[in-house]
Amino acid sequence: MNQSKGMVLLVTASNPQTQLFIDYLHKQLACPVSVLSPGIEWKPRDARQALILLDADHMSEETMQQWHARTTEDENLTLAAFNLKDEDHALRAMSALHLQGVFYGSDSLPMICKGLEALLAGELWMSRSLMTRMISFLRRQQLNSYRPVCGLTHRELEIIGLLGSGASNSDIADRLFVSEHTVKSHLYNIFRKIQVHNRVQAVNWARQNLGVPPPPDLCRRRGSTSSAAKSEPRDGFR
Template sequence: MSQAKAIDTVFIVTEKSPQSKLFAEYLGTHTECQVQLQSPNERVTAPASGNALMLIDSDHISVDTLPDWQHQLPETLHNSPLAAFNIRDMDHALEALSCAQLKGVFYRHESLDVICKGIHALLEDELWMSRELMTRLILFYRKYQNNAFRPACGLTNREMEIISLLSAGASNHQIAEKLFLSEHTVKSHLYNIFRKINVHNRIQALNWIHQNLGPILPNIETARSLQRRH
């Protein structure tokens, strides 16, 4: 007797409302996935089987808090694709991508049909972004990123901004002021950075930066500014 196919789960992380419930019902009907509304403050429970997709409502989770939120996910969901919807424009998309390793971006104006197609693509481990956004990202990575080390350490653009400021001797408070973040968010980013580069404190992190990046450390903040004017 053949086993039934595992049903994929889509978590819509947003505030619960009649509108969001209708949105979830539509996605469930048209994607044939298990769709679950998830308040940003609720703990996510990993599904027993099937793939999972985290669909983040950028109207209710700011892009700067995404790393902190993602860190609280169950370990079994850490590798699940993360996508954001209700993205306003290109600059908002680039800002979101600088803060978290998003696999998909859905603009506010996109149709429900397009969102359903994107969900299927993301669950098949594909990227889902507009051609224009992909072009901008390719230009950005070619011009301003050091591809020799980024795949090895898996740092996001925001984390590279923080490492750049850390290497210049900035304190948590100074980093927070420079990047318009809270100190709590900076601490969360540093925790993720230390985990990724396998160090336990700032001194070890500075040694790692000196040994692995040295003088070639890119100024990601300047790069992003130049990219937006491109």
């Protein structure tokens, strides 16, 4: 038996069917496999690598969150979930838990073993479509974390960030590849939405309500753009 690959801890209800599943995994993976009750007060006991497999069919969201909290600070623990209903269910679980692998109730035993082998080797196990949806979700979440209640757009947030750096309307136009007229229109909308009257008030409002705004693209400085970039239309959104 290969002890170096770690062990699998199956968090689920203990019954005869579970025991058959454990016996199959133990034989196929050639590593220790144990079952833990979802409600047990379990804590990591040593530095051994362990894959914790949560049974979504026998655990509430609250219980899964508790197991997630137990594993986040231990780099030797890998968290995955199985018996998920579909990709939507998996996306909801991944948005709440730091899962490195997901398995559906429809997955075959050989497929589950293949995925567990990958997870034990330090890889991720999920479909490409699920990964794409998760990345899109995280991007939207990151953007929304910077969007205040008043409804500023991402472009308006970029402009507020540039105001804080002391950029003039001309500087902002060059950096965002828009016209100064467009910048003035954005500033008018910003001032109206956050109910301020000038640039200083807008910057102060941003510092009080946004903390650190999303970083604008500051790598393009005035006068350093290429001739091709300068020839592009500058009176619209990008």
